Amino acid sequence: MELSVKVEEEIPVLNITGEIDHFVAPKLQRQIDELIDAGHDKLVFDFSEVNYLDSGGIGVLFNAMQQLAPRRGRMAIVCGDPNVIRILELVGLFDKRTNVSLFGRLDKALKTLEGEIDVG
Amino acid sequence: MEVESRGDNLAKVRKFVAGIAKDCGFDVQVIYDIKVAVGEATANAVEHGSPRGEANRVKIACLCDADTLMITVTDEGVFKRAFPSPEETVNYRGHGILLMLALMDKVTIDESGDGTTVSLTKNFRSNSAKATKTA
Numbered sequence: 001m002e003l004s005v006k007v008e009e010e011i012p013v014l015n016i017t018g019e020i021d022h023f024v025a026p027k028l029q030r031q032i033d034e035l036i037d038a039g040h041d042k043l044v045f046d047f048s049e050v051n052y053l054d055s056g057g058i059g060v061l062f063n064a065m066q067q068l069a070p071r072r073g074r075m076a077i078v079c080g081d082p083n084v085i086r087i088l089e090l091v092g093l094f095d096k097r098t099n100v101s102l103f104g105r106l107d108k109a110l111k112t113l114e115g116e117i118d119v120g
Numbered sequence: 121m122e123v124e125s126r127g128d129n130l131a132k133v134r135k136f137v138a139g140i141a142k143d144c145g146f147d148v149q150v151i152y153d154i155k156v157a158v159g160e161a162t163a164n165a166v167e168h169g170s171p172r173g174e175a176n177r178v179k180i181a182c183l184c185d186a187d188t189l190m191i192t193v194t195d196e197g198v199f200k201r202a203f204p205s206p207e208e209t210v211n212y213r214g215h216g217i218l219l220m221l222a223l224m225d226k227v228t229i230d231e232s233g234d235g236t237t238v239s240l241t242k243n244f245r246s247n248s249a250k251a252t253k254t255a
Contacts, residue, residue, distance in 0.1 A: 019131060019134075021127075021130050021131065021134075021159060021163065022127060022130060022159075022163040022166075022167065023127030023128055023130050023131070023163075052134070052152075052155065052156075052159075054156045054159045054160055054163070054216075054219065055160055055163070055215035055216040055219055056163060058215050059215060062215075082149070083148075083149060083152040083153075086149075087156060087219070090218075090219065090222055091215050091218065091219070
């Protein structure tokens, strides 16, 4: 797994390529923790180049979600791989009550998150 | 195949079973599901079934017959059976089991030996049934 971060209009975009499993998940977790500790409460995960994801990665995403929830944070996942999407949907990551949304394109994800107004 | 109980061997195991699943004729989606299910069982074996850490080994065996592909993942520890706590249900452990059950047709956990064997079975029938499903 390769991981890089770019901040676009104050929103960090975590670009991940390759496979996210239990072995590499802690690296992703550490990066997320750093960003949240730095005060970010909106995160975009660019999974366009991710070709494998299991509960290792899912655990990290749910941890992030839990950390962001009290701050009314938001998470966007950009992904087009039907297999990866199927797994994320299976575990309920995009259910109504989560703060996580799926997008097919990075620009749409950023536009949506930027446009959302935090009420209180 | 047999590997040392280490996280960096997870990818090797996934590649191995994906090759077998492909040879069995499963389609791409099903191969992915099998990879994930085996990936979960193997991660569990490495993280919870290896009391001596890297000194332990994890064995993967694949058995193919006319109707099914069965993959067994055997470790040298005891499967973590405790009921998940509320915080655990939202971490990787709970999701791992959920995924194994959702993605495979049959899952059994056998602790009667010196270690734990998780058996994951996929039916060929469900694979072809997908192809003939109509709206």
